Amino acid sequence: MTKRKPYERKMGATWWLKNTFHTKYIIREGSSLVIAIYSFVLLFGLFRLSQGSEAFNGWLDTMSHPLWLAFHLLTLVWTLYHSMTWFSLAPKAANLWLGQKRVPDSWIISSLYAGLAVVSLIGLILVLI
Structure with missing residues (x-):
């Protein structure tokens, strides 16, 4: 048995800032x-909708407060960032082949962006109808 102390690497709270x-x-x-x-905020809105129009209108009034509007904007930005990073990782997870050739990464990423655009357009149409 050895009496040497094993090496323990110290990790500070900001370890993740050292590598991009x-x-x-x-x-x-x-x-x-x-x-x-x-998502929980939207689920609460759905819950308020189940309680009647007065409760839902109260929730809508709350959501129109400037702090909630800023939260919605922040969520939009973070969601777009999250989507962009996941779309760039998708070719590594989806190993697609057409015959003997691998599908180019740009095709996979472009198809994901096209799908996002189509779903967003359908959602916009549904909201405006």
Whole structure:
């Protein structure tokens, strides 16, 4: 048995700021927390809708406060960042082949952006109808 003390690497609270890959990773993971909170806000709005129009209108009035509008804008920015980073990672996860050739990464990424645009357009049309 050895009496040497094993090496323990010290990691400070800002370890992730030293490497841009880690920084982007932590920011993407943090964005998922904001998106989760926003999902709960929308679920609460659905709950208020089930309680009647007066309760839902009260929730809508609350959501029109400038702080909530800033939160909505922040959530939009973080959601777009989260989507962009996931779209750039998709070719690494989806190993697609057409015959003997691998599908180019740009095709996979472009198709994801096209799908996002189509779903967003459908959502916009549904809201405006």
